Amino acid sequence: xxxxxxxxxxxxxxxxxxxxxxxxxxxxxxxxxxxxxxxxxxxxxxxxxxxxxxxxxxxxxxxxxxxxxxxxxxxxxxxxxxxxxxxxxxxxxxxxxxxxxxxxxxxxxxxxxxxxxxxxxxxxxxx
Amino acid sequence: xxxxxxxxxxxxxxxxxxxxxxxxxxxxxxxxxxxxxxxxxxxxxxxxxxxxxxxxxxxxxxxxxxxxxxxxxxxxxxxxxxxxxxxxxxxxxxxxxxxxxxxxxxxxxxxxxxxxxxxxxxxxxxx
Amino acid sequence: xxxxxxxxxxxxxxxxxxxxxxxxxxxxxxxxxxxxxxxxxxxxxxxxxxxxxxxxxxxxxxxxxxxxxxxxxxxxxxxxxxxxxxxxxxxxxxxxxxxxxxxxxxxxxxxxxxxxxxxxxxxxxxx
Amino acid sequence: xxxxxxxxxxxxxxxxxxxxxxxxxxxxxxxxxxxxxxxxxxxxxxxxxxxxxxxxxxxxxxxxxxxxxxxxxxxxxxxxxxxxxxxxxxxxxxxxxxxxxxxxxxxxxxxxxxxxxxxxxxxxxxx
Amino acid sequence: xxxxxxxxxxxxxxxxxxxxxxxxxxxxxxxxxxxxxxxxxxxxxxxxxxxxxxxxxxxxxxxxxxxxxxxxxxxxxxxxxxxxxxxxxxxxxxxxxxxxxxxxxxxxxxxxxxxxxxxxxxxxxxx
Amino acid sequence: xxxxxxxxxxxxxxxxxxxxxxxxxxxxxxxxxxxxxxxxxxxxxxxxxxxxxxxxxxxxxxxxxxxxxxxxxxxxxxxxxxxxxxxxxxxxxxxxxxxxxxxxxxxxxxxxxxxxxxxxxxxxxxx
Numbered sequence: 001x002x003x004x005x006x007x008x009x010x011x012x013x014x015x016x017x018x019x020x021x022x023x024x025x026x027x028x029x030x031x032x033x034x035x036x037x038x039x040x041x042x043x044x045x046x047x048x049x050x051x052x053x054x055x056x057x058x059x060x061x062x063x064x065x066x067x068x069x070x071x072x073x074x075x076x077x078x079x080x081x082x083x084x085x086x087x088x089x090x091x092x093x094x095x096x097x098x099x100x101x102x103x104x105x106x107x108x109x110x111x112x113x114x115x116x117x118x119x120x121x122x123x124x125x126x127x
Numbered sequence: 128x129x130x131x132x133x134x135x136x137x138x139x140x141x142x143x144x145x146x147x148x149x150x151x152x153x154x155x156x157x158x159x160x161x162x163x164x165x166x167x168x169x170x171x172x173x174x175x176x177x178x179x180x181x182x183x184x185x186x187x188x189x190x191x192x193x194x195x196x197x198x199x200x201x202x203x204x205x206x207x208x209x210x211x212x213x214x215x216x217x218x219x220x221x222x223x224x225x226x227x228x229x230x231x232x233x234x235x236x237x238x239x240x241x242x243x244x245x246x247x248x249x250x251x252x253x254x
Numbered sequence: 255x256x257x258x259x260x261x262x263x264x265x266x267x268x269x270x271x272x273x274x275x276x277x278x279x280x281x282x283x284x285x286x287x288x289x290x291x292x293x294x295x296x297x298x299x300x301x302x303x304x305x306x307x308x309x310x311x312x313x314x315x316x317x318x319x320x321x322x323x324x325x326x327x328x329x330x331x332x333x334x335x336x337x338x339x340x341x342x343x344x345x346x347x348x349x350x351x352x353x354x355x356x357x358x359x360x361x362x363x364x365x366x367x368x369x370x371x372x373x374x375x376x377x378x379x380x381x
Numbered sequence: 382x383x384x385x386x387x388x389x390x391x392x393x394x395x396x397x398x399x400x401x402x403x404x405x406x407x408x409x410x411x412x413x414x415x416x417x418x419x420x421x422x423x424x425x426x427x428x429x430x431x432x433x434x435x436x437x438x439x440x441x442x443x444x445x446x447x448x449x450x451x452x453x454x455x456x457x458x459x460x461x462x463x464x465x466x467x468x469x470x471x472x473x474x475x476x477x478x479x480x481x482x483x484x485x486x487x488x489x490x491x492x493x494x495x496x497x498x499x500x501x502x503x504x505x506x507x508x
Numbered sequence: 509x510x511x512x513x514x515x516x517x518x519x520x521x522x523x524x525x526x527x528x529x530x531x532x533x534x535x536x537x538x539x540x541x542x543x544x545x546x547x548x549x550x551x552x553x554x555x556x557x558x559x560x561x562x563x564x565x566x567x568x569x570x571x572x573x574x575x576x577x578x579x580x581x582x583x584x585x586x587x588x589x590x591x592x593x594x595x596x597x598x599x600x601x602x603x604x605x606x607x608x609x610x611x612x613x614x615x616x617x618x619x620x621x622x623x624x625x626x627x628x629x630x631x632x633x634x635x
Numbered sequence: 636x637x638x639x640x641x642x643x644x645x646x647x648x649x650x651x652x653x654x655x656x657x658x659x660x661x662x663x664x665x666x667x668x669x670x671x672x673x674x675x676x677x678x679x680x681x682x683x684x685x686x687x688x689x690x691x692x693x694x695x696x697x698x699x700x701x702x703x704x705x706x707x708x709x710x711x712x713x714x715x716x717x718x719x720x721x722x723x724x725x726x727x728x729x730x731x732x733x734x735x736x737x738x739x740x741x742x743x744x745x746x747x748x749x750x751x752x753x754x755x756x757x758x759x760x761x762x
Contacts, residue, residue: 002637002638002639002640002675003637004637004672004675005637027491027494030475030494030497030498031475031479031494033680034479037639037680038487040637040639040680041229041487041676041680042229042487045668045672045675045676046225046226046228046229047226049222049225049226051218051219051221051222052186052218052219052222052223052226056183056186056219056223057222057223057226059179059183059186059187060186060187060189060190060223060226060227061190061226061229061230062187063187063188063190063191064190064191064193064194064227064230064231065230065488066191067191067194067195067613068194068195068230068231068451068486068488069324069451070322070323070324070326070450070451072230072451072488074488074491074492075230075487075488075491091178091179092178092179092183094178094284094285095176095178095179095184096179096183096184096187098173098176098285098288099173099174099176099179099184099187099188100187100191101173101613102168102169102173102188102613102614103188103191103192103195103199103202103613103614103615104191104195104613105322105575105609105610105611105612105613105616106292106295106296106329106610106611107319107322107326107328107329107611108613110281110328110329111328113281113284113285116284117284129256129257129258129259129294130256131256131291131294132256154618154621157602157621157624157625158602158606158621160299161606164258164299165614167256167258167299168295168299168614169614172287172291172294172295192615194486195578195613195615196578196705197577197578197703197704197705197707199578199615201615201618201619202614202615202618221665221666225666225669228486229486229487230486230487230488231486232448232482232483232484232485232486232489232703233483233484233673233676233677233710234484234700234703234707234709234710235486237662237709237710238709240662240665240666243665244665295610296610300606300607300609300610301607303603303606303607305599305600305602305603306567306599306600306603306604306607310564310567310600310604311603311604311607313560313564313567313568314567314568314570314571314604314607314608315571315607315610315611316568317568317569317571317572318571318572318574318575318608318611318612319611320572321572321575321576321740322575322576322611322612323451324449324450324451324453326611329611345559345560346559346560346564348411348412348559349557349559349560349565350560350564350565350568352412352415352554352557353554353555353557353560353565353568353569354568354572355554355740356549356550356554356569356740356741357569357572357573357576357580357583357740357741357742358572358576358740359449359702359736359737359738359739359740359743360419360422360423360456360737360738361446361449361453361455361456361738362740364408364455364456365455367408367411367412370411371411383510383511383512383513383548384510385510385545385548386510414553418512418553421510421512421553422549422553422737423737426541426545426548426549427733427734427736427737428734430730430733430734432726432727432729432730433694433726433727433730433731433734437691437694437727437731438730438731438734440687440691440694440695441694441695441697441698441731441734441735442698442734442737442738443695444695444696444698444699445698445699445701445702445735445738445739446738447699448699448702448703449702449703449738449739453738456738472686472687473686473687473691475686476684476686476687476692477687477691477692477695479681479684480681480682480684480687480692480695480696481695481699482681483676483677483681483696484696484699484700484703484707484710485699485703535745535748538729538748538751538752539729539733539748542733546741549741550741573742576705576740576742577705578704578705580705580742582742582745582746583741583742583745
């Protein structure tokens with residue numbers, strides 16, 4: 001097992017303990033190493049790096065997924081949950097999304113706000 | 128003068144004191160209220176908001192401009208300077224850019240790294 | 255209240271009288287000044303400007319939202335309604351969308367046509 | 382009838398015999414020459430060209446629609462069917478999609494995998 | 509020769525008489541029917557259609573190329589010239605570009621303004 | 636060293652023997668594991684996979700980089716060279732690019748053709 005994969009697994013155990021299992025169940029029939037490969041690359045090779053704290057990394061992800069909006073709706077929702085798990089407050093998430101109106105246009109920002117509201121509502125219902 | 132414009136001007140005076148003048152000289156012949164309108168919207172209505180600190184806002188902008196890369200090269204460079212002015216270190220900026228390989232693909236991240244290198248080199252030369 | 259906000263409110267009263275209330279009810283709990291800020295920027299600082307008539311402005315918006323399609327479906331539908339309110343005919347809207355096949359590719363244009371059909375059908379049903 | 386239109390019709394008769402009729406029924410009320418124009422351009426002027434075999438052309442389309450993901454979901458599904466009809470296997474399609482994680486980012490690739498799974502499941506159910 | 513090709517040629521003779529020759533000289537060694545195919549599709553199948561006047565069609569193109577900005581710089585400049593040839597004034601072009609800040613973000617709009625300035629300056633120098 | 640990294644290195648030794656050294660010299664001062672990480676992910680985890688031949692993988696990459704055009708110019712050129720090294724002919728590359736006019740619009744396809752011409756000219760000059 002590569003060091004990057006180990007680092008990625010250690011991080012996702014904290015952020016979202018079920019992530020590798022969920023990905024594995026969903027995609028490993030199509031691509032046998034999908035979950036392992038994603039954890040290694042995204043978490044081991046990026047999120048687990050030193051040099052920028054995890055909470056800020058997650059808020060950067062929120063910003064990027066907002067401006068890319070068209071094809072990142074499901075990933076934006078998952079990452080809003082990860083960003084809360086990394087210690088950000090709801091207001092910080094909303095602010096990171098709304099600021100994107102400047103760079104990605106109003107539709108991108110509004111769709112991001114809608115995604116955040118759905119995540120927050122689901123969390124409130126589950127609480 | 129609107130409150131948003133006032134807030135925007137107060138913020139850009141700290142971040143980049145020449146910004147409104149530069150924008151005004153460059154675009155106000157085409158659009159007489161361009162500089163004022165940009166300062167009001169981007170800085171007064173977004174960056175100056177409470178709820179998320181300026182340094183994190185700037186790193187979110189770096190992330191977004193990296194994934195949008197194709198049409199945001201010049202703005203990425205200006206915002207790398209603003210992000211340094213907001214207190215981020217070079218390593219934090221590089222990390223925010225490189226993480227975008229996960230969401231915007233490798234070309235976007237590589238072009239972002241090239242933009243950062245150019246800004247850092249120019250600053251080192253000017254130092 | 256800024257002049258831009260006043261101009262924006264005057265314009266949306268004609269184009270879509272409920273717009274600010276709808277936006278306010280939907281987003282002001284997340285961002286207290288959302289509706290005001292959007293009306294000021296989009297309508298006061300852009301649509302209300304002289305130099306290009308409102309109908310052409312709206313058709314330009316239709317074209318842009320069509321090529322950006324991925325994340326602008328809901329906004330395209332709202333703007334098709336605004337474009338009709340600004341005096342454009344259905345055929346003009348369809349033509350503006352279909353021409354975008356040249357610049358944004360066939361999928362963008364086809365999705366735009368689907369959005370227009372949905373708006374027109376809803377209007378016919380409501381008639 | 383132009384040569385390009387003839388060539389396009391000859392090709393779609395093999396790839397998807399109902400295509401022109403379906404497009405015509407769906408869009409010709411909005412744009413009377415829609416189906417003819419699409420067949421002429423996409424199939425007569427592109428897919429029917431010599432110089433690259435049809436199966437590879439279709440896999441290139443899968444790759445492009447995956448990275449453009451946000452607004453190309455329905456077209457990706459239709460083209461996955463066309464790519465199977467052009468002789469590609471399911472594994473080749475999955476590989477072409479997954480490779481796009483490198484260029485379009487993980488969300489684009491994951492959404493492409495989801496689209497492929499839906500097409501394959503529908504085909505298995507219909508079998 | 510198809511009717512669409514004829515219509516396209518008739519239109520480009522008015523809008524930009526050298527267009528087919530320039531395209532042919534530049535690309536027909538790579539793709540022998542490139543110029544013919546582009547004139548047929550873009551001008552014969554789109555710009556020459558009834559239902560929307562040419563000047564508005566061109567302004568819609570300006571809007572779309574502005575929001576797509578990253579890969580459409582050269583085409584934006586050519587189309588600014590075509591839009592002037594179709595009877596639009598410079599102010600109308602600037603307004604169509606600047607309005608795109610709302611939908612495509614500030615960087616897209618600013619890069620569009622820069623493209624317009626370059627075209628206008630070149631025309632003034634040539635005058 | 637991970638198996639994916641080994642596989643990636645074995646593949647790039649054939650496709651572009653200098654690639655890791657070039658990437659390392661260019662980016663490892665900014666990100667010490669940049670070259671290793673890119674080789675592992677892009678080549679070890681994607682291009683080196685079974686299930687789709689290398690030449691088709693490369694043509695899929697050409698297609699994707701063409702439609703993403705705005706921020707992928709430099710990568711498109713490198714990958715045109717890799718596609719030739721994987722056994723594709725120039726005509727196949729041109730066809731894969733031109734077909735993208737259907738999905739990514741004419742500007743994307745034209746910019747892709749320009750990139751291909753530059754690569755071919757440079758190779759002819761060096762020959």
